Amino acid sequence: MGNVIEIEKPLNEWASAHFGAGARVEGLKRLSGGASQETWSFDVAAPGNTHALILRRAPGGVAMARSSEAVSLATEAALLSATTKSGVRVPEVLHVSPPGSALGEAFVMRRVAGETLGRKILRDEEYKIARARLAKDCGEALAGIHAVRLEGLPALPISSGADQIAKYETIYRSFEMPRPVLELAFAWLKENAPKPDGPVLVHGDFRLGNLIVNEQGLGAVLDWELAHIGDPREDIAWVCINSWRFGHSEKRAGGFGDLEDMLDAYAAAGGAKYTTADIDWWEILGSLKWGVMCMTMYSAYKTGADPSVERAAIGRRVSENEIDLINLFEGLGRNA
Amino acid sequence: MHDGPSARELIEAVKNFIDKSAAPQLTGHAAFHARVASNALATVLRELEIRPTAEAEEKARLERLLGTSGESANQLNALLCEAIRSGRMNLSTEGLLPHLKSTTIAQLSVDQPGYSGLKTAAR
Numbered sequence: 001m002g003n004v005i006e007i008e009k010p011l012n013e014w015a016s017a018h019f020g021a022g023a024r025v026e027g028l029k030r031l032s033g034g035a036s037q038e039t040w041s042f043d044v045a046a047p048g049n050t051h052a053l054i055l056r057r058a059p060g061g062v063a064m065a066r067s068s069e070a071v072s073l074a075t076e077a078a079l080l081s082a083t084t085k086s087g088v089r090v091p092e093v094l095h096v097s098p099p100g101s102a103l104g105e106a107f108v109m110r111r112v113a114g115e116t117l118g119r120k121i122l123r124d125e126e127y128k129i130a131r132a133r134l135a136k137d138c139g140e141a142l143a144g145i146h147a148v149r150l151e152g153l154p155a156l157p158i159s160s161g162a163d164q165i166a167k168y169e170t171i172y173r174s175f176e177m178p179r180p181v182l183e184l185a186f187a188w189l190k191e192n193a194p195k196p197d198g199p200v201l202v203h204g205d206f207r208l209g210n211l212i213v214n215e216q217g218l219g220a221v222l223d224w225e226l227a228h229i230g231d232p233r234e235d236i237a238w239v240c241i242n243s244w245r246f247g248h249s250e251k252r253a254g255g256f257g258d259l260e261d262m263l264d265a266y267a268a269a270g271g272a273k274y275t276t277a278d279i280d281w282w283e284i285l286g287s288l289k290w291g292v293m294c295m296t297m298y299s300a301y302k303t304g305a306d307p308s309v310e311r312a313a314i315g316r317r318v319s320e321n322e323i324d325l326i327n328l329f330e331g332l333g334r335n336a
Numbered sequence: 337m338h339d340g341p342s343a344r345e346l347i348e349a350v351k352n353f354i355d356k357s358a359a360p361q362l363t364g365h366a367a368f369h370a371r372v373a374s375n376a377l378a379t380v381l382r383e384l385e386i387r388p389t390a391e392a393e394e395k396a397r398l399e400r401l402l403g404t405s406g407e408s409a410n411q412l413n414a415l416l417c418e419a420i421r422s423g424r425m426n427l428s429t430e431g432l433l434p435h436l437k438s439t440t441i442a443q444l445s446v447d448q449p450g451y452s453g454l455k456t457a458a459r
Contacts (some may be wrong), residue, residue, distance in 0.1 A: 014439060178417040181436050187420050188427055242453050249452040309369055313376045316447040323453040324438045330437075 010102035019046035050112035056112040061104015070225045075154045077107040079224045088144035089220050113217040118208035118246040120331030122255045130217045135257025137218035139265025146200040146232040157228040168292045181322040185288040207244040208254050237282030242324040284328050351377040382446045390442035397435045
């Protein structure tokens, strides 16, 4: 685990080199307890200016074998730079620290002000204007991400819709817990797979929770760990799945807006022209994936790997995804 | 066997202890887990009430849908999964989606009765 003392010295050395002699680190504190990633918040008081910054760092500064699909910190930093050039609002990267350096494997980016909690963004009065703009902002951001030239990007996992069905079906079958709704979703997705689109850069976890929202709308797109090369509709659908609408089911786009508006903004910003029906298959895949992920978290309890009550209880959330899948299937019937 | 206190009463007592005595003294991660623990006990209380009837109804529906009797809903669900996986049943199978919907609504009434998707399903 990284501690303040271990990090503060190399961070001060970097601050002096970057902002000039006299710059010093203040208010360094750990934000997340994430196992795969340390996130630290700090300020640099430099002559004439104070800079609000974030340090993303491998645990203890040493990259471990991360989950098979998570990209490295250096890749994450490279993606932030590439998407900035494509006009996407992301935090500016100031420094990439290589493995083996004093700071360890890490990067420093600017801290963007705003809120990430979905429930607050969808409920609080101060985000009223933001909510009205988010469908458009998200459509534009996704069009920007999907327009990034793949040449010149660091190596990324390739994952199509079919790849994901195969992957999640293998995981689901390994649990030997038959769930007819999930079974129906796997069978239906395979039977009705659309022709692949892209390939494009896919963010992979584009939803409330991973977006900084300020009073004026989208501030920055965070959490690029699951970025991959794939189908643009995956990202559009993921922000739509009911789990990420935080109770505001009536607004298909993230609980904040209409999918039509997001798709219009997406097309106007240079993305492909999709209809809401084009997103259905991908939203069904998204709900199914999240259901299997909940089963995976519960299986950590079942196998004894993580005995916490939280891991046990999450197994009782799979039925949320099952009702979402049923609602989506009924919706297909109505639209047909 | 006696039931004074009953399983329900014991769970209610433990839940009450967590909510009123333990949780207010906890902070951070432990406080979060206390909330999760309390919610888990609430799930068990709902399950004690809802499951016996809901599962019997589920089993009866499964027997009609599959045209066979079975030992348990669990065993019949394995058969249903196999029928779906093999393609013998699909979204257009008469009665399949209504059955799955009834079962999932009952399950959510136990698991997460406040979930937004449950309200959508009731429409």
